[in-house]
Amino acid sequence: QVQLVESGGGVVQPGRSLRLSCVSSGFTFSSYGMHWVRQAPGKGLEWVAVIWYDGSNENYVDSVKGRFTISRDNSKNALYLQMNSLRAEDTAVYYCARDVAPAAIGSFEYWGQGTPVTVSS
Amino acid sequence: EIVLTQSPATLSVSPGERGTLSCRASQSVSSNLAWYQQKPGQAPRLLIYGASTRATGIPARFSGSGSGTEFTLTISSLQSEDSAIYYCQQYVNWPPLTFGGGTKVEIK
Numbered sequence: 001q002v003q004l005v006e007s008g009g010g011v012v013q014p015g016r017s018l019r020l021s022c023v024s025s026g027f028t029f030s031s032y033g034m035h036w037v038r039q040a041p042g043k044g045l046e047w048v049a050v051i052w053y054d055g056s057n058e059n060y061v062d063s064v065k066g067r068f069t070i071s072r073d074n075s076k077n078a079l080y081l082q083m084n085s086l087r088a089e090d091t092a093v094y095y096c097a098r099d100v101a102p103a104a105i106g107s108f109e110y111w112g113q114g115t116p117v118t119v120s121s
Numbered sequence: 122e123i124v125l126t127q128s129p130a131t132l133s134v135s136p137g138e139r140g141t142l143s144c145r146a147s148q149s150v151s152s153n154l155a156w157y158q159q160k161p162g163q164a165p166r167l168l169i170y171g172a173s174t175r176a177t178g179i180p181a182r183f184s185g186s187g188s189g190t191e192f193t194l195t196i197s198s199l200q201s202e203d204s205a206i207y208y209c210q211q212y213v214n215w216p217p218l219t220f221g222g223g224t225k226v227e228i229k
Contacts, residue, residue, distance in 0.1 A: 044223050047210075061216065111166075
């Protein structure tokens with residue numbers, strides 16, 4: 001069955017960096033677009049970033065452009081989110097998620113369990 | 122950016138009743154709309170995509186309808202396990218992919 005397992009979250013001071021990882025299994029990772037979606041405490045869902053199935057393209061929500069970088073290693077079935085210059089407003093649970101269809105960007109069929117990130121001094 | 126507005130904010134219904142949740146888009150998204158269910162402490166679960174296609178393993182009591190700017194998620198006969206927050210999401214005009222603010226469904 002499809003599994004997505006995130007790791008790398010934690011408590012970090014403002015301005016510092018953190019790298020999240022998401023390891024997948026149960027499907028052909030290299031065929032699917034992959035996303036990061038976050039949820040601040042008590043708030044709704046916010047899409048953060050997407051990377052194409054082959055890593056050829058990536059997009060970000062404006063609030064993280066220039067600070068966050070999404071990447072993937074298809075040989076390791078792994079997705080990453082490098083988060084630099086972290087701010088208090090980046091505090092959230094971060095989920096990795098897989099697109100419904102191969103080579104398409106749309107809705108999120110599978111989600112990881114989430115990894116919490118707290119930015120605080 | 123396409124803004125999705127969900128209503129009502131909270132829906133309180135008795136078991137066995139029908140629940141109707143709405144999602145309105147600030148501009149047309151055609152049928153590029155999905156619905157998710159999220160229970161406390163859990164990741165969201167995809168219910169509907171393409172406005173009306175049920176995701177794998179989703180019970181038939183969940184149905185989606187609409188196109189353009191007006192969408193509805195209907196839960197035909199609410200059960201206690203349907204207590205959750207429901208979000209809509211558009212994927213026609215991005216970045217960014219956007220979500221609605223959510224509707225909380227409470228079972229009386």
